[in-house]
Amino acid sequence: MRYISTRGNAPALSFEEVVLTGMASDGGLYVPEHIPEFSHDEIAAMAGLPYTEIAFRVMKPFVGGEIDDDTFRRLIDETYATFKHDAVVPLKQLSHNHYLLELFHGPTLAFKDVALQLLGRLLDHFLAKRDQKGVIMGATSGDTGSAAIEGCRHCDNLDIFILHPHERVSAVQRRQMTTVLADNVYNIAIEGNFDDAQAMVKASFADQGFLQGTQLIAVNSINWARIMAQIVYYVASAVALGAPHREVSFCVPSANFGNLFAGYMAKRMGLPVKQFVIATNANDILHRTITDNDFSKTELKPTLAPSMDIVVSSNFERLLFEAYGRNGKDVADLMGRFAQSPTSLHEAPLAELRKLFASHSVGDDTILEVIREAFEHTGELLDPHTATGYRAAQRARADEITPMITLATAHPAKFEDAVVKAGFEGAPLPENMHDLMAREERYDVLPAELKAVQAYVAEHRH
Numbered sequence: 274m275r276y277i278s279t280r281g282n283a284p285a286l287s288f289e290e291v292v293l294t295g296m297a298s299d300g301g302l303y304v305p306e307h308i309p310e311f312s313h314d315e316i317a318a319m320a321g322l323p324y325t326e327i328a329f330r331v332m333k334p335f336v337g338g339e340i341d342d343d344t345f346r347r348l349i350d351e352t353y354a355t356f357k358h359d360a361v362v363p364l365k366q367l368s369h370n371h372y373l374l375e376l377f378h379g380p381t382l383a384f385k386d387v388a389l390q391l392l393g394r395l396l397d398h399f400l401a402k403r404d405q406k407g408v409i410m411g412a413t414s415g416d417t418g419s420a421a422i423e424g425c426r427h428c429d430n431l432d433i434f435i436l437h438p439h440e441r442v443s444a445v446q447r448r449q450m451t452t453v454l455a456d457n458v459y460n461i462a463i464e465g466n467f468d469d470a471q472a473m474v475k476a477s478f479a480d481q482g483f484l485q486g487t488q489l490i491a492v493n494s495i496n497w498a499r500i501m502a503q504i505v506y507y508v509a510s511a512v513a514l515g516a517p518h519r520e521v522s523f524c525v526p527s528a529n530f531g532n533l534f535a536g537y538m539a540k541r542m543g544l545p546v547k548q549f550v551i552a553t554n555a556n557d558i559l560h561r562t563i564t565d566n567d568f569s570k571t572e573l574k575p576t577l578a579p580s581m582d583i584v585v586s587s588n589f590e591r592l593l594f595e596a597y598g599r600n601g602k603d604v605a606d607l608m609g610r611f612a613q614s615p616t617s618l619h620e621a622p623l624a625e626l627r628k629l630f631a632s633h634s635v636g637d638d639t640i641l642e643v644i645r646e647a648f649e650h651t652g653e654l655l656d657p658h659t660a661t662g663y664r665a666a667q668r669a670r671a672d673e674i675t676p677m678i679t680l681a682t683a684h685p686a687k688f689e690d691a692v693v694k695a696g697f698e699g700a701p702l703p704e705n706m707h708d709l710m711a712r713e714e715r716y717d718v719l720p721a722e723l724k725a726v727q728a729y730v731a732e733h734r735h
């Protein structure tokens with residue numbers, strides 16, 4: 274399998290190369306040159322299989338023989354052995370034809386673990402094989418950071434630098450990152466927002482001189498391996514509800530769009546998905562684009578669902594590449610106009626997207642209302658991100674006949690602020706984190722200036 278850039282002007286890469294990088298040199302994101310497809314029978318044969326076996330079958334075409342089957346199976350088994358639930362991503366029925374896919378049973382309690390615990394092992398595998406060192410730079414609005422640190426902290430060949438927006442992540446999220454005192458882990462609190470942090474990470478891929486030849490690696494969903502691993506739970510949950518013999522729909526709390534783009538890939542690979550509902554918080558660029566064709570940046574607003582406080586949604590570019598018929602030049606033009614916002618999509622690709630995607634934006638007051646309402650009706654205490662999904666599924670689903678699967682993207686214990694504001698006492702952290710709030714923290718605060726961040730990375734890496 275080869276990987277090409279969404280902007281059509283960068284060298285094609287192998288799987289190994291794409292895992293060990295981030296942005297393409299033309300500013301685009303890597304996608305597979307061909308999307309593998311499963312037959313009806315191949316999907317049917319996945320029903321009832323353990324999650325790890327589905328993971329192997331779904332991801333193997335993307336790896337394209339670059340890791341031998343036994344090794345790849347071992348990496349998958351080790352990854353999902355870190356999850357606390359035997360089903361890895363259990364599916365719960367909430368009401369008639371509405372299901373919750375719990376993606377937060379991994380070590381850091383958010384859906385990011387599904388891909389990042391595997392990515393850490395893939396990086397370790399490839400870097401050890403090459404006897405090479407790498408530097409990770411990642412931006413986080415709260416969840417990617419801890420999952421990446423957990424996935425990579427044991428890798429001898431990696432230094433990991435995570436940028437989070439200062440005082441804009443929850444206390445639990447911050448401490449999950451800053452209390453890891455390993456020698457190769459660095460947390461940087463940026464005096465800015467997530468978009469500032471993400472922009473600096475992306476800019477560092479374009480200009481890697483500050484690393485003097487050491488490989489720079491992404492752990493954000495700009496890294497293709499993140500998307501690849503997330504495709505699996507769409508397939509696993511859909512077959513559990515009867516696919517390919519019946520269609521399912523998904524509602525996905527969205528921001529950087531890596532989660533939902535993985536679902537879109539599952540559909541392109543043959544999964545019968547009737548509809549995707551995009552749920553956003555008040556940072557609603559994805560909703561505005563789908564409903565009003567307003568693909569324009571606005572000021573980033575802090576919300577009760579802080580992990581979704583993102584305006585520049587990286588992976589939407591991957592969807593645009595598909596909607597624009599894989600025409601890299603059109604995507605490069607569009608993203609150039611987006612950088613100068615305001616802009617809009619061409620009518621034909623937008624019409625294509627609207628056949629499959631609906632959207633709904635959920636403000637803070639509604640998030641609190643939903644947390645209370647969902648608990649009353651279903652007994653489930655939702656985290657504020659999942660709450661956006663719950664409401665969007667109710668408001669924007671195409672019909673009541675097709676099973677709707679709302680993705681539960683984080684555990685409520687990570688967001689005590691919202692849970693308490695909604696009228697609950699809070700949600701207990703798991704036993705292994707009982708002393709999290711008392712552990713020693715280590716992080717540095719830096720201005721949102723690229724040169725300052727790059728100098729910090731250059732100085733601290735081993």
Ligand SMILES: Cc1ncc(COP(=O)(O)O)c(C=O)c1O
Binds near residue numbers: 494526530533581658
């Ligand atoms: C808890 C949670 N929910 C939803 C999202 C949105 O996911 P995505 O960025 O893949 O759209 C994120 C992170 O972005 C998150 O951490």
Ligand SMILES: N[C@@H](CCOP(=O)(O)O)C(=O)O
Binds near residue numbers: 494587
């Ligand atoms: N919500 C994320 C933001 C980064 O998104 P990613 O999926 O591109 O890593 C977070 O919690 O950090």
